[in-house]
Amino acid sequence: MGRSSDKLIWALLGTLLLVLMLLGLTLGATVLDWPAVWQAWQTGDTTSTELRILLWSRLPRVLGGVLAGAALAAAGVILQAMLGNPLAGPNVLGVNAGAGFLVLLAAALWPDAGALLPVAAFMGALLAVGILLLLTIRGGASGTALVLLGVALTTIFSAGMDCVLLFWPDAYVGAASFLVGSLAYVTPERLCFAAPYILLGLALAVLLARELNLLSLGVDMASSLGQNVRAVRAALLLVAALLVGAAVSFAGLLSFVGLIVPHIMRFLLGGDNRLLLPASALGGAALVVAADMLARLLFAPYELSVGILLAALGGPFFIYLVIRNRSKVL
């Protein structure tokens, strides 16, 4: 694929995301009256309903969608390349669940420590990825083994989450939404805690993209080209955990973003992770913002959790991948 078509795809992705963000800010239970917002902003009228909706509800929500989508899609690219497996994705592998478990546990044990949530989520994600990597470090793992390990981890961590919610039913505001993934409870505070981690994670991911390219050829190949595979793997592992953890800490267990988006982008742009990582981040952001908007509008005034919509998209996509890769992976 030539350079000019790459540029076209960048321009399209960027424009798509901006348009979706604008729509996401405008549409909802009430259609935002932009002139009124502008007027309130000009006059410094902080009591304006329009301005308050924008600043306290829509903006955190849309930015939350952008950050969570970008983080999960980038983590998906990293995990797929690192494990050499197209079925890898943060939620398939139980990484989301690991992060979710520790978020709920931390929220139950230290109810007032909001800043702790992204850290706890990071530790949970790290725990899950670490277990996977330890179990598959020699010679990689077949698709079946990896997916089964993911199922096992998800089951264990889900049981953990159920336990926490049984003992501390009020541990987390909107716990039911958290379990399927939702942006309804995104607060500016939670977003501010998580955003630095995500921005740092994305920057590191792009810096490590070249190493990821090499590692995607296999451990032997990367070592024989002089790569310090252990260090690179550890760094990528930390970055993936950072991204997933930070996203889960405010958006809950959003599923399949990290699986679908990297596949579509790889199909369009090829396998060079230097392009794939930023493009997937943009694509992931666009997907979550769009899905969240649909989730708000489809059954208005009732609201679906965005996670439900993503699962409805992602489930069939996963089945398609399994069937398409049957001969090669499973």
Place this chain on the structure above:
Amino acid sequence: MIELQNISFAYPGELPLMQGLSCRLRRGRLTVLLGPNGCGKSTLLRLAAGLLRPSTGEILLDGRPISQYKPREAAKQVALLGQLNNRTELTVRQLAEMGRYPYRVWGRLRAEDKLRVDMALEQAGIARCAERRISTLSGGQLQRAYIALALAQDAAAVLLDEPTAWLDISARFEIMGLLLQLCAEGRTIAVVMHELDLALEFADELMLLDGGRLQVTGSPADLAADGSLERLFGIRVQAGTAEGRRFWAFAPAERQ
């Protein structure tokens, strides 16, 4: 030249795979390692590339222990083409560019690197597929793409693990012909393979491995004549001549 001196090796928690193995992979020669499955041929290549550390013994790269080389320095000397990822969506050119990894400063490809990559693609005979994705290549093209990577790496020694498996017969001959060309440039080429016919036809030197030891080493004609191949594989090997060219014929041992 790569020299393995008195090497013993075992994977963690497993029985020793090699005990007291010594051999030399020489410059300008195509060495083929033969032996039954699980005898340690692929492990020998990984040891020779410095990816595995022997439990005893020394591996010398141009006279210096390979353990003293930094990974990137060793990568400038030895290329290993083991299990090849054929599912990546990278293009052939992007793959070949990876060969410059040990040389790059701050991750940038300099003009010199790009020139090397172009030359490598040309020499490996894959230049016209440079912009194609790896996942769309045929078996022979895949081998060529990875050989281009090794050439871009500019390694004096190229170690290949079953480069001719899964290829049709003409592609096998093409790949072996390409490897002979690389030998003629003075590179060390070592190949693990199961195709006895190709090994006898193309190798300068055969090494027969069995039971973790190097059983015997020598030219194809010598090993066919002294019965080593027959003993190792339990078959009969016969050289013939037709129209001035030598060919090899094989038969099960018990059949006369």
